[in-house]
Amino acid sequence: MAAENEPVITMGAAAQTNAALTVSVVQSGVLGKTLDAMGTVMSEANRNVRIHPAGSGKVLTIAVVPGQHVRKGEVLLTYQDHSLHLVRLEMARAQSALATAQAAYQNAAASYSRGRMLEGATVAAGETKRRLAVLQAAKNDIAARQADIDTLNHQLKEEYNSVTESDRVQTRTSDETSAIIAPAAAEVQNVFVGVADDVSPATELMTLFDISSVWIVSDILPQDAAQVVEGGEQTTELVSDAGTTLLTSKITSVGDMADPATGLVRVISTAPNPEGHLHPGMFLNTHLPTREKTAGIIVPESAVTEINGESFVFVPAGPNRFRPQEVHVGAAGNGQKVITSGLSAGERIVTHGAFALKAVMLVSDMDDGD
Secondary structure, three states: OOOOOOOOOOHHHHHHHHHHOOEEEEEEEEEEEEEEEEEEEEEEEOEEEEOOOOEEEEEEEEEOOOEEOOOOOEEEEEEEEEHHHHHHHHHHHHHHHHHHHHHHHHHHHHHHHHHHHOOOOEEEEHHHHHHHHHHHHHHHHHHHHHHHHHHHHHHHHOOOOOOEEEEEOOOOOOOEEEEEEOOOOOEEEEEOOOOEEEOOOOOOOEEEEEEEEEEEEEEHHHHHHHHEEOOOOEEEEEEOOOOOEEEEEEEEEEOOOOOOOOOOEEEEEEEEEEOOOOOOOOEEEEEEEEEEEEEEEEEEHHEEEOOOEEEEEEEEOOEEEEEEEEEEEEEEOOOOOEEEEOOOOEEEEEEOOHHHHHHHHHHHHHHHHH
16 A cells, blocks of 8 residues: 555646546456467458459459459459440330330320310210220330339349449440459459450459458467467457557467477467458467456556556545555456555546656656756
8 A cells, every 4th residue: 555655746627637637436356367479460261252254345454463452342353344235225225115105105195185175076985085095005115114124224233233343433324344343351362364355254353362351360389378268359459540459359269289380379369350451461469368367456557657667556635636556466458457456446546647647746756856
């Protein structure tokens, strides 16, 4: 516990707000010990994707090269799809037939309307019935022509748009360009065709490694591997310009035997990677869960600060006043630490902003020394 002569730091309300200082009540709990390791991102086995075109035609452009990483929906290749051209021609004929049917319906409707108005005068009742029959036939013809268009639209949507192909690159409705697109975040493995090559549904255009889900592989000592929990949650540090975030993944495999060449045991976890930010070959700091548990007071890592090689937390000592309190840290993991002595359940401590209080204290010590 802290001595009576521990310094007291004063920090005004405005400074506390700027430091986002937070005071919380701590509780007891159990924290699993984690094992720090270096993880390597690898593609999962058997996640090759073989890409074929839906139609037949000629390659127009190739947008990727082997080894390139692509996002879901990104264009890989475009080709002139002759079968799409035929469907477009059928669509143009169907739309023309629909326009003709609609014009015939308008004429039949006008003729029937005039017949109703003049029936019994200059138009016989039988003629009015005939005109009604023509009107109904014209209406049925419109329905049939619209059904033809709906069928062709369905064909265009289902046959020429899929997880690996899209006609949305077209610049006009008569265009016959179709695009091969990435079905998921992936790495291009092979490209088997070139510009101006003829292709058909039997042609394998390229192969991709699907990396929408990847392995994080850690090679560790056998005695450490014996403590790792298969099925447990592994955390991996992802560093970016915005800071460090933690990725959670499930450990799916802990090797039974050490590699004869390295003497190490392989641990594999499966991590989601929908945006493709994790690339095969990347090295990452990772933390593996173990069977070892430590009981004590659970606090965020940000609550504990090091001063002269010792661990401290800050506790409120009055309005805008805080006192450092020495503690012993038993284990750390997943952004938390377990305090085995120096704190009791129900105490209030600074859980965020301890670094700012430490800075104020160190500045005060320097001023006292001067």
